[in-house]
Amino acid sequence: MLRKKTNGEGCKVIKNIIFDMGNVLAKFDTARFCASRVRSRRDRKIMQREVFASIEWSRLDRGVITHEEAIASIQGRLPEKLWHYADWLVRHWYDHFEPDQTIERFIGALKKKGYRIYLLSNAGFDFYKFKPSLGALRWFDGEIVSADVHLLKPDRQIFDALLNKYALKAEECFFVDDMSLNVEAALNIGFSGMIYRGCVRDLAAGLEKAGVSL
Incomplete structure (x- = not known):
């Protein structure tokens, strides 16, 4: 203490x-949240890093970027097969807020x-x-x-x-x-x-x- x-x-x-x-x-368990949608363990780690440990996430918290801007920026670092995961995680993260x-x-x-x-x-x-x-x-x-x-x-x-x-x-x-x-x-x-x-x-x-x- x-x-x-x-x-x-x-x-x-x-x-x-x-x-x-x-x-x-x-x-708020980001690993569990990613696992709820992303099957591959490797891809889960990528999504945790590129969404929840990203500059875009901080900018969303700061209120200076929109969902659309954040998603587009994050997707620019990802293979196309992961784009829909990035979109869903950014828009629905609070679904796993307990x-x-x-x-x-x-x-x-x-x-x-x-x-x-x-x-x-x-x-x-x-x-x-x-x-x-x-x-x-x-x-x-x-x-x-x-x-x-x-x-x-x-x-x-x-x-x-x-x-x-x-x-x-x-x-x-x-x-x-x-x-x-x-x-x-x-x-x-x-x-x-x-x-x-x-x-x-x-x-x-x-x-x-x-x-x-x-």
Whole structure:
């Protein structure tokens, strides 16, 4: 668990808990997603690399490229037999987004304790298509989605966008994300936080160590 303390004042007073989305609020397994359509193991690896680890994917998350532009660019690197897979994966990736009901209940309990809950996610405009399926979001007080602000974690500016939009203080925020670079970025601007590895029990322990009442 990663957190910071104020100088000589012990643990910070946490009032706001900020969650990432993919592999926190919902499971997103790109290998499994590719395997649902692509039979060849070799081709699955190609699709994972050329779609989900691509510049085009980052640009979709940043909100500066359309599906059509992303697909055309990705297809330009692929043999023609894989073009239809690229098209389908880009347009339907959220079909394999699996909301986590355990963390949904946990967030509900945090909300009932009086904590304010926010979303900070790298996600394209497709977010608004599957947003209604994420039951946990009913507990949230606000959100920053990368495509809307044309910024990506771990850029400091996206954290500043969250703080400014909701008038939050970094030292009163605890950030939960599955990526170490994103958590480190949050710590560097004064947040507390931890890397989420899929275990709500570990998350509860980390929050309690930071002074969150559960």
